[in-house]
Amino acid sequence: MVLKRTLIIGGGEGAHYVFHTLTSRATSEYQIIGLLDDCSDVKLNKIPRFGGLNQLKEVVRTEDIECVLLAIPSLEHTKRKQILDTCISLQIETQVLPILQDIFAGKEKIAMRPVAYQDIIERDEFELDYQKVARMVNSKTILVTGAGGSIGSEITRQIMRGNPRKLILLGHGEASIYNIHRELKKAHPDVELVPCIADIQNKERLTAVFETHRPDIVYHAAAHKHVPLMEENSSEAIANNAQGTWNLAEVANKFNVDKFVMISTDKAVKPTTVMGASKRVAEKIVQLFNQMSQTHFCVVRFGNVLGSRGSVVPLFHDQICNGEPVTLTHPDMERYFMTIPEASKLVIQASMLTVGGEIFVLDMGEPIKILDVIHKLIDLTGQKRETVSIEFIGIRKGEKVQEELFENHEEKPVLIFDKIFVGEDNPHPAELVDIQLLLDNYMGFTEQERKEQLFRLVELDWRYEKI
Template sequence: MSRSIPAHGRTASSDRALWLWSQFLLDSFAWIVAIVLAVYLRYEMQLSGLRLPGILVLCGIAIASQFAVGSAFALYKGRYSFGSFHEAKLLVIVTVSVSAILTVALLFFGISMSIARGTGLIAFPFACLFMAAIRYVKRMYVESKAKPGDQAARTLVYGAGFVGKSIVTRMSSDPESPWLPVGLIDDDPAKKHLRIASVPVLGRMEDLPDIVARTNATVLLIAIANVDAKQVRRISDVVVGLNIKVLVVPPLKDMLTGGSEFSFREVAIEDLIGRQPVDIHVDEIADYVKGKRVLVTGAGGSIGSELCRQINDFEPAELIMLDRDETGLQTTQISLTGRGLLNGKDTVLADIRDATALSDIFLDRQPEVVFHAAALKHVSLLEQYPEEAWKTNVLGTLNVLNAARAANVQTFVNISTDKAANPTTVLGHSKRVAEKITAWVARESGLKYVSVRFGNVLGSRGSVLPLFNEQIRHGGPVTVTDADATRFFMTIPEACQLVIQAGAIGRGGEVLILDMGEPVRILDVAQRMIAMSGKDVDIVFTGLRPGEKLHEDLIGAGEDDSRPLHPKISHACIAALNPVQMSLEEWKNRQHLAASGDVAETAK
């Protein structure tokens, strides 16, 4: 039974074969022209009819040699990208080979052909030049057809480095691209006259208003790997009023592994107020997680869920996700496995306030490493209900510590907050006590039980950014406590990297603190978010809430700032607190001392 060949398959194959044969014919023509020109120049621009037969024979040898040598090197089999450097190199090799064959033929038969022996050598540069010119013209034609259409957004690319070059080249060769590169911007004077895929460098960032006017660009793409917040702020300030959308590229590793599409995104507030992440080489020191049973409390929260995702990459023997929020657990499970059935042993529904349940879970599952992320953390709410902070952040932490110690957990990391340094709020006091009892268990057991302290986490639940987003979405006003209030900020992935590293480099009883750079004014955050929204939203100052600080501390009074292992990570030692000696009444008393301004006493 005969089978019909699809028409489109036959057409594509025949078109390719037709192009390869036409390329050979054009190369043959190039040799004919080159040989005639070589003879014409060799004999001082005088051609004799006596030499015509010799010219014809020499052209025949050149054409046959071009076909034989070109076929031997797969020049006409479509092995190399058309017009590429590899094809150009191969073209020179083939042309040199054919020229050598012509020279040998003329050495033996040149006299009988009435052609000078050096004609082959003279013809070589002309043949090579003509063949390269044919390919260059073809490449220009193909690239002109591959450019994005008129519907593509006219785009300026900031950054003419590796990332910028890759993006411009790809944009220019994709007819389906939604972006048409019309110019590059780079602050390096050495790149002033550079062109990439025919796209020129038009100037520096200071020239952007004029460049936008000249090119009618509607998009500015920041094509710099790991661009820092200071540079993004500078760019966003320059484009104000230019009616141009600013996009940023993803991290380079995501671009290389993210498939065929570049997932450009609009500038987020995190890009504007963030900072260059501290490289803490977490991959090199997380071996204590690999192959171990790891338990994470608060696994459904913003920090706990990201922590689970990062730990999962280190191939633990078992990852146990514990939380009292079933919806949060399901969301985390989906992000890890793509399934949210909640019917496996990886998810555990329990409350850290329940000491008996925790003890049973730890003795049954026998975790070897524990990350304690479960906590209550909303400052204002806990000021109204301080006993809830005591039950969860203090007694709940003690329950997890006791269960871990009974199960012989070797590594325990308690996640704290900068509000625990010189605490003035219920949240700060509760987390301070959690740090102290963690230090006490470490001292008593000799195990690696440590705490990690960092500032506001961008995008986490309860942070200022989601609040401002909602207020702006509803038309305002945006509420700011004080015009001079500042806070430290870091990203969720960076916070979780610090947590994982703490389990490796922390010594029992220590509090690890990341150097978070310069604090950011909350008012600046609000103003930039409003500017990015394009809305006219008012800002209202509400005043500092009870116990709230104007500026947060990372290291408390009397704490040392030792950095023995990493220049950006402090190892502070704090006083241990025997849980037997603590009581709700004593804790409330210390809060009153803090309210009266006795910071030194409350820091004990």
């Protein structure tokens, strides 16, 4: 077997772990040629140090390197990105040790893995002030819906760093709630955790949960968000995204919850799909309840989240790694992207800023061409772009080439905190009646009638004057 000429980046504990792991395997496919580290006196067995991190491009070329192993889990984000960008430009196979916080959180093992979609995000991530989080949640009971999902589970991890009095993990799927409960209990044995299997479509069950635990803050992350599936299952989109949000808002109001934070999507802006329209109706419900409640209701809206359930990018990654054609609807398709941890941190930050009624919109940076994401993923697997087939399968019904973050009628957005905008929009109280009529009658409609009524509610943005 011909071994790959391999360069290790790093000379610390991570690099030693990688070196000894690879050299102890009888079937290892890597030949360690040398290492790069900014510290000139590092030693890694008898492996030569070729220089500092800024010499990566030169060393790859002069030493005929075929594979790069990034083995500095504590490396600062900007430097990590620079190294990965260089590897992309060299179109060389690249593997990484996970960053420390992912190892500590139990989300990744201490082992090399191929570069994934999370590694190529082109932005510095937002950092929470956990002392402020602690002041908000320390003596409070927090409830998270969809707590077993990608966003909901990450919100629970971030909230736990503030040491809440009690955290209620509410979700419909027992396996996912079991897993996040087990993870958090192990990491935070002193915090009271309540795994709660409940469906937000069941108002009686929600009422019992709120009556028992009396939550102070609710983060509402439960939702159906798979666009093509909801296009074919509009009744479920309305039941979960709209009726479920109404149920939660009504119960939160009844039990005098202090803050209610609903997580939304850029697909709710000028929606062209059932999923987007159902989430836009949910936004309206939250803002309308804010007008008549002592609870501070708000919405946090953002775009695609890398690695979340329903995101298409993991599919691209799997297709590339499995040698399958990569399927993309249109070559000009663009989306906003951020990582799960950053989105979750910004949701919590927004909850510390709300005074009620806001639609917070997270600064997603510049939209990214999906085709560019695919090309970067190909480069970092060490494959040549020309060897990976990309099939353009056509835009799906209702799909946009570019997404937007604000409605036309929303006031000019204002940056009120680092990476957080707020758009002013107050739905007319009469819309509450229209929404209730849909929720009371949608199951009696045909599929076409249901969609017509749903989109009619979205168009109320233009039928009623703002208040």
